[in-house]
Amino acid sequence: MKKYKRILLKLSGESLMGEQNYGIDSSRLNDYAEQIAELSKSGIEIGIVIGGGNIFRGLSGAAKGFDRVNGDQMGMLATTINSLALNSALKNQGIKSKMLTAIRMEPVGEYYSKGKAVEALANGEVVIISGGTGNPYFTTDTASALRGIEIEADIMLKGTRVDGIYSADPEKFPDATKYEKISFDEIYKKNLKIMDLTATTLCKENNLPVMVFNMDKKGNLAKVLNGENIGTIVYN
Ligand SMILES: Nc1ncnc2c1ncn2[C@@H]1O[C@H](COP(=O)(O)OP(=O)(O)O)[C@@H](O)[C@H]1O
Numbered sequence: 001m002k003k004y005k006r007i008l009l010k011l012s013g014e015s016l017m018g019e020q021n022y023g024i025d026s027s028r029l030n031d032y033a034e035q036i037a038e039l040s041k042s043g044i045e046i047g048i049v050i051g052g053g054n055i056f057r058g059l060s061g062a063a064k065g066f067d068r069v070n071g072d073q074m075g076m077l078a079t080t081i082n083s084l085a086l087n088s089a090l091k092n093q094g095i096k097s098k099m100l101t102a103i104r105m106e107p108v109g110e111y112y113s114k115g116k117a118v119e120a121l122a123n124g125e126v127v128i129i130s131g132g133t134g135n136p137y138f139t140t141d142t143a144s145a146l147r148g149i150e151i152e153a154d155i156m157l158k159g160t161r162v163d164g165i166y167s168a169d170p171e172k173f174p175d176a177t178k179y180e181k182i183s184f185d186e187i188y189k190k191n192l193k194i195m196d197l198t199a200t201t202l203c204k205e206n207n208l209p210v211m212v213f214n215m216d217k218k219g220n221l222a223k224v225l226n227g228e229n230i231g232t233i234v235y236n
């Protein structure tokens with residue numbers, strides 16, 4: 001018996017780079033697709049939101065003189081590129097998947113609606129919801145929280161390159177200590193930067209628990225679904 005029936009999985013765009021400095025590393029992509037395929041075959045309903053940081057981030061664009069809104073639109077298109085890559089990798093694994101877009105761009109993918117997403121999930125398809133929220137000034141963590149709430153997921157799984165939430169950014173402070181669980185309120189109080197405040201608040205106000213875990217270790221996704229706390233769980 002798996003711990004959750006329907007999940008929203010957030011994948012980091014930056015992690016898709018693997019060992020490269022830019023773009024999509026096909027071995028990392030295939031590793032993600034294999035892990036997702038295994039879960040899908042076991043009957044878990046999976047919605048996915050992917051970031052775009054391996055290709056373009058609006059904020060870094062703005063720092064170089066791009067108009068922020070244009071830069072964010074470039075970032076949202078970057079998430080669509082990553083989503084297409086994952087869609088294709090999942091099909092190679094023999095998995096039925098559907099790509100939806102938050103910005104209208106048929107025939108790349110169908111325009112997102114909750115109804116389409118939920119119907120496809122019920123049909124056993126993995127649903128990739130691309131294009132972030134469709135709006136500038138948001139992040140894919142926020143898109144992931146929003147879609148997770150809309151599709152009534154049991155949990156948002158934030159798969160990233162660190163193995164949980166620490167007392168400080170573990171990439172900058174190696175002495176930081178890891179939490180097994182932490183409340184949304186403590187995240188605000190301690191000013192922890194694992195997700196932006198908009199995403200954190202959406203999850204808190206709508207009671208969507210979050211688990212942060214390292215997606216880059218093979219088999220970790222299955223462990224989370226088997227109820228192992230290998231990361232940090234965030235609760236109300
Ligand atoms: N308190 C914290 N605990 C864990 N990770 C943190 C914390 N503060 C900042 N981070 C950073 O958050 C990153 C994970 O978030 P993610 O959204 O996947 O990354 P990015 O924003 O680079 O795409 C980690 O790589 C880590 O450096």
Ligand SMILES: O=c1ccn([C@@H]2O[C@H](COP(=O)(O)OP(=O)(O)O)[C@@H](O)[C@H]2O)c(=O)[nH]1
Binds near residue numbers: 011
């Ligand atoms: O709803 C959204 C989601 C994303 N973005 C843009 O898309 C970029 C890539 O997303 P993000 O940085 O969240 O990706 P990740 O950090 O997961 O790779 C962001 O920098 C924003 O510019 C946006 O404008 N609106």
